[in-house]
Amino acid sequence: MHGHKLPVLWTVLFVFLLTTSAQAHKVNLYAYVADGTIQGEGYFSSGDKAQDCPVVLRDASGAELGSARTNAQGQFSLPLPPLTPSSAPLRLVLSAGDGHQNDFTLTARDLGRDLASAATPAEAALSATIPVTTTPDTADQASAFQPPAFAPDAPVSAAALEAMLNQALDRKLIPVNAQLAALAERADRVSAKDIVAGLGWILGLFGVACYFTGKRRG
């Protein structure tokens, strides 16, 4: 009995030793919208970056809106195309070749403002022009904040204020988005917990099979 179990056990142990860098075989994708562009990253569940892979952007109806390729760091960016309210949700599809593919959905909520501005083009035009005159890129946020707040024309200043707040928020959110991407990447890795869970399932199924074969014979 002992001799029967040993070799298989040996194989399992050997395999476990090799698994110290538990890596696996699935491509993932994470993306967010900032400053009118879609930023994203493709990576394997092993943590390797998905390099030089095509990414295609499609709208809700499946029409292709644009495409990009990932760079050596697995990152890609593509300009947010003009949207209509019915475009959402947008779908990004990354193909890694070898039969591997995954997608990421940018929902109406992710697209929030960009969809809203598509709905009211006049407001969008307004918010697009005001920031240029106040040059928020060179001025610091406080001074960029000032002029429209004290402008005599109240409705314009409200729109301009929103545009500037949005721009400032986009900049502030870049590190947060990057951190979320890193978290998503970590969550997609295979954990020891999952491996043990799988082995437990196999053991359980074995038990069920034993139960039924034992019952049949008894």
Place this chain on the structure above:
Amino acid sequence: MHISEGVLSIPVLAGGWAVAATGLSLGLKKIEPERLPEVALLAAVFFVASLIHVPIGPVSAHLVLNGLIGLILGVAAFPAIFVALALQAVLFQFGGLVVLGVNASTMALPAVLCGVVLRPLLASGRRPVVMLVGGAAGFLGVLLSGCLTAASLALSGEAFVTTAQAVLLAHVPVMIVEGLLTAMTVGFLSQVQPALLAARRS
């Protein structure tokens, strides 16, 4: 070699499930109650082995061990591999439940072939022969799985030659490693536990 969800066409997916269902029912019928522990243990081996990942350029590949499993289990390799792949699909989202039929078939068919064609050659029990057969099983298991993966991608519209090249090139190191590992394991088993490898009445 897990094909992702949404890559293959519907006829290929349906075909994969048809093959998998046939293999499953044949394999389950073949399992004698005394051999259940072997099947369960090798399912666990396959489940864990697929998590060993060999990076080759931009492509990734992992140990398969289907040759070894086929050599020991024969047709019963089908349910073992199916269960392991189903758990990987559910727990890790490798592949997916819709493509599970195709993935199980591409992995298990070469295993079954190794069991049917190569296991009788182990009967001699001479160590060099046994190791050679083991090496061949390890090598062929991965090679054939690669071919079947490329074929199912090609049937869904990807260019066969480029896909096959990409898949097979990525797996050449895996084939060699698997051949060596399977030769070692089978050589060891033949000395320690020859009954595990003995030809079974079927």
